[in-house]
Structures are given as C-alpha cells and as structure tokens.
Amino acid sequence: MSYDNTAKYLAELYPADFANWLLPDQANQEVTILKTELSIEPIRADSVIFLQTKSRILHLEFQTLTKSNPPLPLRILDYYVRLKRQYRKPITQVLIFLQETDDEVAFTTEYTDEMTTHRYRVVRLWEQDALQFLNNPALLPFAPLARTDSPSTLLSQVAQSVATIPNRVERQNIAGCTEIFAGLRFTKDLIRQFLREDVMQESVIYQDILQKGEFKLFYRQLNRRFGEVDTSIIEQIRALSTEQLEALGEAFLDFASVDDLVTWLAQLQ
Structure with a gap:
C-alpha cells in the first residue's frame, strides 16, 4: 500500500505536473485537488487522486496489483458515475500501473x-520513456520503473537527477519517494549504491511509512497481550513519532497491564 500512497502523495504535492503529463x-x-471522498454512499479512495482543471476532472488511480474487488474496470466506471453526478464536468480517467505485469487487466x-461500454486510459510505467520523468522532479520517482535496456544505468541517471534538486527538503522527499518505487524493480543493495540512504531516510514520506510500520507492529503486540484497548489510547499511540514508538516498544516489555501503558503516555505528554 505504500507504493499507492506515495504516488498519491506526489500527485497531491505536484498536481499541475501530473495534469501537464496526462x-x-x-x-x-x-x-486544484478535489477531496477523495465521493458522495452517494461515500467511499474513501485511498490510492486515487482527483484533480480539477478549468474544464475537466482528471481521475488518477495508481495500482501495483491487478486483482481488485470489485474488478478494476468496474471500479473505474463506478468512480466515473459518482464524479459525473457530483461535478457535472468532462472526466479523463487514467489507471496507472506501477509494476510490470502481463496480466490482461493491465x-x-x-x-x-x-x-454498457465505458472507456478509460491505461498507463503502464514500464512502457514509458524515462526522459519525461528524469527532467521533472515531480515525476522523477517514477523514472526507475520506466522503459530501459539497462536498469542499473537508469538508476544511476535517476540518482544524478535527484542530486541536482537545489532545495534540500524537496531533494530529501523526492529521494525517499524514489527509493520506494525503485524497490519494485531493484534490490536494496543496488538502490543504496546509487541513492544516499541518509538523504532518503530524512524525507517526510519515508518517515511517515516508517512510523506507520512501527504503529502496526506495536498495535498487533498490544492486541495480542491485552486484547481490545480503548480507542482514545490507540489514537494517542498513533500520534507518536517513530522514535517515540520505538521507545514505547521497549517500555512495553515491562508493562503488566493497560494502566502501565496509560501512565507511560501521560508521562510522555
């Protein structure tokens, strides 16, 4: 799910670049970015983004897997009907597959x-020219997944492009997103030969994914040991940073009851 969320993060951060591309x-x-909750029995679209130009809605959906319930073509139609009813504008729908596959759905x-027949566009990143991504920081994280005869050479070019981004914070965030997508095609060792690990780990999206991973791990441990815990406590834990979650994981070994957890959280505040 981190791949879909990372793509959504980029599209929300650079909506004009995605609109110009597609x-x-x-x-x-x-x-402008439209909310991702659609009316008429609202659904929350976690891996899609809706952009609005002056005269059109652009619906982007990012996929690493082809399996879906309901099937992807029906989901696209469902989104179209909901968007059309809500905004009454022309709609362009683009289904973007991140990882190479020969499944007919792609x-x-x-x-x-x-x-009924409903048409939409499909973009398979492994067929795309890498140059269009290498020259645009907003799209650069997709470059490792683009068409190439030499994946390692492409990854080297990506690293060089990342290094030329002048703004330090933007460079860190793009590097973090790039590493996430590169993981769909390359081994960790190869990625770290080209992309500096310290830069990637300082990125907002990278830290966010780490934090979510730490939270999920602790949540499973908490449920296994103490059963269902009050929602307000869970929300306090969810708000902790990665470092705080790591500290909580260590302290948790000494907890005898949920009261110990509550006390620990109160002391932290």
Whole structure:
C-alpha cells in the first residue's frame, strides 16, 4: 500500500505536473485537488487522486496489483458515475500501473457489460520513456520503473537527477519517494549504491511509512497481550513519532497491564 500512497502523495504535492503529463492539450492550466471522498454512499479512495482543471476532472488511480474487488474496470466506471453526478464536468480517467505485469487487466481499457461500454486510459510505467520523468522532479520517482535496456544505468541517471534538486527538503522527499518505487524493480543493495540512504531516510514520506510500520507492529503486540484497548489510547499511540514508538516498544516489555501503558503516555505528554 505504500507504493499507492506515495504516488498519491506526489500527485497531491505536484498536481499541475501530473495534469501537464496526462493532459498535455490542457497544459499550464490552474489545477486544484478535489477531496477523495465521493458522495452517494461515500467511499474513501485511498490510492486515487482527483484533480480539477478549468474544464475537466482528471481521475488518477495508481495500482501495483491487478486483482481488485470489485474488478478494476468496474471500479473505474463506478468512480466515473459518482464524479459525473457530483461535478457535472468532462472526466479523463487514467489507471496507472506501477509494476510490470502481463496480466490482461493491465492491458484492458474499457468496462464492457451487456448494455454498457465505458472507456478509460491505461498507463503502464514500464512502457514509458524515462526522459519525461528524469527532467521533472515531480515525476522523477517514477523514472526507475520506466522503459530501459539497462536498469542499473537508469538508476544511476535517476540518482544524478535527484542530486541536482537545489532545495534540500524537496531533494530529501523526492529521494525517499524514489527509493520506494525503485524497490519494485531493484534490490536494496543496488538502490543504496546509487541513492544516499541518509538523504532518503530524512524525507517526510519515508518517515511517515516508517512510523506507520512501527504503529502496526506495536498495535498487533498490544492486541495480542491485552486484547481490545480503548480507542482514545490507540489514537494517542498513533500520534507518536517513530522514535517515540520505538521507545514505547521497549517500555512495553515491562508493562503488566493497560494502566502501565496509560501512565507511560501521560508521562510522555
């Protein structure tokens, strides 16, 4: 799920760059981000992003897997109907597959039923020209997944592009996102030959994923030991930083009851 969320993070951070990439005929228009909760029995779309230009809605959905319930073509149709009813504008839908696959779903561009046909666009990153990503920091994290005859050479080019980003914070965040996507294609050892680990680990998205991983691990341990815990306590734990969660994990070994956990959290505050 980190891959989908990382793609969503980038699209929300750089909406105009994504719109210019996928709607070149409407380049340089003002782009706004629409909420990802759709009305009519609301659903929360965690791996999609809805962008709005002056005259069109751009619906992006990022996928690493082809399996889905309901199937992806039907989901795309469902989103289309909800968006159309809510915004009454033309809609371009783009399903972006991050990881190479030969599954026919990745090559399907329409939903077909007895009386219904609905078309949408599909982008398979492994078929895309890497140059369009290498020259744009907003899209640079996708470059390791692009078409190439020499993946290691491509990864070297990506690292060089990351290094040229002048803003330190942006460089850290792009490096973190790049490492996440590169993990779909390369081994950790190869990634770290080209991308500096200290830079990647300082990125916001990288730290966010680490924090979520620490929280999930502790949550499982907590449930196994003490059973269901009050929601307010869980929310306090969820708000902890990665370092605080690590400290809690160590202290947890000495807890005899949930009261010890409550006391620890109170002392932290």
